[in-house]
Amino acid sequence: xxxxxxxxxxxxFAKVALEMGPALPAGYGQGSATLTGVLLLMVSQEFNxxxxxxxxxxxxxxxxxxxxxxxxxxxxxxxxxxxGGEVDADINVAxxxxxxxxxxxxxxxxxxxxxxxxxxxLERRILKLLDEAATARQVFLPAM
Amino acid sequence: xxxxxEARIVRYLAHRMPEAGRVSIISxxxxxxxxxxxxxxxxxxxxxxxxxxxxFRRDPVSTLIETEREVEFAAYRSFMxxxxxxxxxxxxxxxxxxxxxxxxxxxxxxxxxxxxxLAADPYGAHRRKIxxxxxxxLGQIARRDAxxxxxxxxxxxxxxxAAWEAELDxxxxxxxxxxxxxxxxxxxxxxxxxxxxxxxxxxxxxxxxDYRTGNFLFxxxxxxxxxxxxxxxxxxxxxxxxxxxxxxxxxxxxxxPGGMLKREDAIAVWERxxxxxxxxxxxxxxxxxxxxxxxxxxxxxxxxxxAGTNTDPVMAFSGLYxxxxxxxRLADMLIQAKEIAS
Numbered sequence: 194x195x196x197x198x199x200x201x202x203x204x205x206f207a208k209v210a211l212e213m214g215p216a217l218p219a220g221y222g223q224g225s226a227t228l229t230g231v232l233l234l235m236v237s238q239e240f241n242x243x244x245x246x247x248x249x250x251x252x253x254x255x256x257x258x259x260x261x262x263x264x265x266x267x268x269x270x271x272x273x274x275x276x277g278g279e280v281d282a283d284i285n286v287a288x289x290x291x292x293x294x295x296x297x298x299x300x301x302x303x304x305x306x307x308x309x310x311x312x313x314x315l316e317r318r319i320l321k322l323l324d325e326a327a328t329a330r331q332v333f334l335p336a337m
Numbered sequence: 338x339x340x341x342x343e344a345r346i347v348r349y350l351a352h353r354m355p356e357a358g359r360v361s362i363i364s365x366x367x368x369x370x371x372x373x374x375x376x377x378x379x380x381x382x383x384x385x386x387x388x389x390x391x392x393f394r395r396d397p398v399s400t401l402i403e404t405e406r407e408v409e410f411a412a413y414r415s416f417m418x419x420x421x422x423x424x425x426x427x428x429x430x431x432x433x434x435x436x437x438x439x440x441x442x443x444x445x446x447x448x449x450x451x452x453x454x455l456a457a458d459p460y461g462a463h464r465r466k467i468x469x470x471x472x473x474x475l476g477q478i479a480r481r482d483a484x485x486x487x488x489x490x491x492x493x494x495x496x497x498x499a500a501w502e503a504e505l506d507x508x509x510x511x512x513x514x515x516x517x518x519x520x521x522x523x524x525x526x527x528x529x530x531x532x533x534x535x536x537x538x539x540x541x542x543x544x545x546x547d548y549r550t551g552n553f554l555f556x557x558x559x560x561x562x563x564x565x566x567x568x569x570x571x572x573x574x575x576x577x578x579x580x581x582x583x584x585x586x587x588x589x590x591x592x593x594p595g596g597m598l599k600r601e602d603a604i605a606v607w608e609r610x611x612x613x614x615x616x617x618x619x620x621x622x623x624x625x626x627x628x629x630x631x632x633x634x635x636x637x638x639x640x641x642x643x644a645g646t647n648t649d650p651v652m653a654f655s656g657l658y659x660x661x662x663x664x665x666r667l668a669d670m671l672i673q674a675k676e677i678a679s
Binding site for chain 2: 337
């Protein structure tokens with residue numbers, strides 16, 4: 194698709210936030226126009242990476258679950274094993290988001306288990322995974 | 338702006354300010370800012386009293402907790418005439434006939450501006466002067482006798498050792514109700530904060546609840562003229578406000594919280610003004626709480642936007658930018674907390 198969507202959104206940001214917004218009278222309209230332009234910039238960042246971020250996050254959680262499953266007894270261990278073997282049906286962002294939500298719910302359960310069991314190594318691995326995921330999802334804005 | 342709104346405001350002012358005689362509107366415009374209230378700047382010309390500026394803060398269409406506007410109004414009144422600069426709070430109106438929704442009216446503080454959290458250097462040459470005032474005023478808020486304030490009639494007085502838990506419960510509930518997807522970092526932070534509570538508050542004081550860059554007005558000489566946006570005010574641990582004010586989200590310049598002073602300088606100014614000493618462990622807890630509370634607010638904003646109940650771009654910005662920011666910050670703090678503990 195040319196022009197590429199992220200480029201279109203970048204230029205739309207410049208037009209709305211840096212030209213149209215400042216041309217409006219100071220007040221609610223100007224502020225909203227400028228911020229709407231900033232939203233376009235953020236969505237342009239997200240366009241290219243959205244599926245990649247989610248696919249990697251899902252893979253990381255599944256890898257963790259597969260590794261942890263054998264050390265976790267009972268029903269939680271069974272669900273971890275099952276989740277660890279799943280794959281995403283496709284790489285549409287909505288599909289990946291649905292898997293991501295289910296995996297995160299299970300990750301919360303595993304994290305609680307690790308804290309209660311005093312499984313320090315597992316706990317550290319979970320925190321590292323969460324930190325890496327949070328880093329990947331950060332949006333960067335130019336100072337304005 | 339609609340002529341209908343102008344006419345309604347004229348009718349209301351004639352009712353509330355009969356001593357002013359005939360009132361006409363010179364200008365009426367909506368102010369951009371927080372999405373918790375619709376804020377209008379109204380310049381009037383009164384037959385007796387002449388021209389003056391007023392601010393109308395009207396409840397949004399989407400629901401908010403009924404008591405919040407009462408709380409905000411009471412918070413302003415708690416500091417009128419004090420060293421903490423606030424605009425005069427004039428009228429609180431609950432009747433729906435006037436502007437369709439409840440609202441309150443304040444004096445406009447003219448000739449001022451607010452800093453932006455996206456600005457590289459929001460205060461320029463006045464950075465230090467404004468920073469010293471900013472943290473001094475925050476210390477003065479902490480010094481104010483809470484029990485005798487207007488706010489004490491609208492906000493429960495927690496025990497010194499229970500202030501943290503009341504706030505943590507409140508914002509956990511917001512996440513429980515509003516999360517659109519599971520929040521593993523927020524949940525981990527909640528568990529950590531409950532397992533590692535801060536020491537009791539040195540003093541139960543008025544807490545502004547949203548004290549940061551963007552929520553105060555300063556003039557061209559670098560003097561802070563008004564502290565605004567008290568809708569999350571309550572009684573609690575004053576370290577809550579300090580942790581919030583120091584959060585890195587409030588400035589693009591991460592070395593200077595809020596784009597003002599270095600963190601250690603800010604704490605020193607606050608200690609002098611409040612008469613309190615900052616316990617580093619307690620501030621660490623309240624700093625984590627600040628990012629957690631921010632996360633709860635952004636989760637709630639994202640839900641409102643996603644549901645279409647409030648499509649102000651501020652709500653989308655909160656979900657797209659602020660939410661990942663505070664998730665990352667909390668993840669960092671959780672790792673640091675584990676390292677300290679081990």
